[in-house]
Amino acid sequence: MASSHPLRLVSAEDSASTTNAISFDVEHWHSATLLSDAVEDPEDRIEESVDVVLDVLRRHDVRATFFVVGEVASEYPDVVRKIADAEHELASHGHTHTPLFELSPDAFERELDRSTTAIERASGIEPVGFRAPNFSVTGRTDWALSILESNGYRYDSSVFPVTTPMYGVSGAPIRPYDVALDDPFHASSAEQSGCGLVEVPLSVLGSRVRLPIAGGFYGRVTPVWLLERGIRRLNRRGIPATLYFHPWEFNPAVRVDSPSVPKRFVSFVGIEKTARKLDRLLTAFDFGPIRAMVDRRERNPKRDKWRELRTDDATDTEYDR
Numbered sequence: 001m002a003s004s005h006p007l008r009l010v011s012a013e014d015s016a017s018t019t020n021a022i023s024f025d026v027e028h029w030h031s032a033t034l035l036s037d038a039v040e041d042p043e044d045r046i047e048e049s050v051d052v053v054l055d056v057l058r059r060h061d062v063r064a065t066f067f068v069v070g071e072v073a074s075e076y077p078d079v080v081r082k083i084a085d086a087e088h089e090l091a092s093h094g095h096t097h098t099p100l101f102e103l104s105p106d107a108f109e110r111e112l113d114r115s116t117t118a119i120e121r122a123s124g125i126e127p128v129g130f131r132a133p134n135f136s137v138t139g140r141t142d143w144a145l146s147i148l149e150s151n152g153y154r155y156d157s158s159v160f161p162v163t164t165p166m167y168g169v170s171g172a173p174i175r176p177y178d179v180a181l182d183d184p185f186h187a188s189s190a191e192q193s194g195c196g197l198v199e200v201p202l203s204v205l206g207s208r209v210r211l212p213i214a215g216g217f218y219g220r221v222t223p224v225w226l227l228e229r230g231i232r233r234l235n236r237r238g239i240p241a242t243l244y245f246h247p248w249e250f251n252p253a254v255r256v257d258s259p260s261v262p263k264r265f266v267s268f269v270g271i272e273k274t275a276r277k278l279d280r281l282l283t284a285f286d287f288g289p290i291r292a293m294v295d296r297r298e299r300n301p302k303r304d305k306w307r308e309l310r311t312d313d314a315t316d317t318e319y320d321r
């Protein structure tokens, strides 16, 4: 199967018109796993960091998805309203930013419900998208997908199709796909019906050896030309890129000296260049919120299914050339 030759199914026009997804996980900079126990009495930087991001997006007239931690939405309802007023999508990033590995299915459902309520209360908008803290939807926690579906969520964007020291599902599809609950990390085939939930995985570069390019630490250390190349390659195959950043990664004021040198490196490397990087990516490519991508996909199921069948991950060899 892996030796079958990829078919060239997507024209250059398709690639030029692909709208990618851009997203921001709104959480306290000090809630990052590496920093939470290494910083004492941290200063909140939510509002000023979100403002930097909103400003960059406004200049490019781009709408994005903001995955907001429920507790942050309760604490900073004005920030959530400001995001909604600028017509960005609001989605859930859990309520307490607890990775799913530490939650039972019942506890996760409560987290989801609390975060949904907090975002709705602040903005009047009911979220339909979810991203797990630390991308913690893997084989150990795939029960979360049926809970999302039964709670009215339309998509999940938690799967990192590469294994990193902290998260990831190696071999998962690299493009958005319908989730089949009995086989959640493969694109559902014609025989399997999806459960109604769409998975929007974070972008990676390469196929046999996959490198995360989606954002966060990887987005900060990867030079912008390489990010651009990765996005272009995905788009050429009709696959939209899905990127993520945190608003605090646009705010060098979060840098503190107390964590160890390796922790400081992973947390803060490249932070002074992130805004310029985003600026360049928004200039070079079309971006929009994830929900719009899911809507477009739903309106055009046939074409998508055709692509699913003919350009599945087993035929990714073209990608490596």
Ligand SMILES: [Zn+2]
Binding pocket: 025, 027, 093, 097, 132, 133, 134
């Ligand atoms: Zn997070």
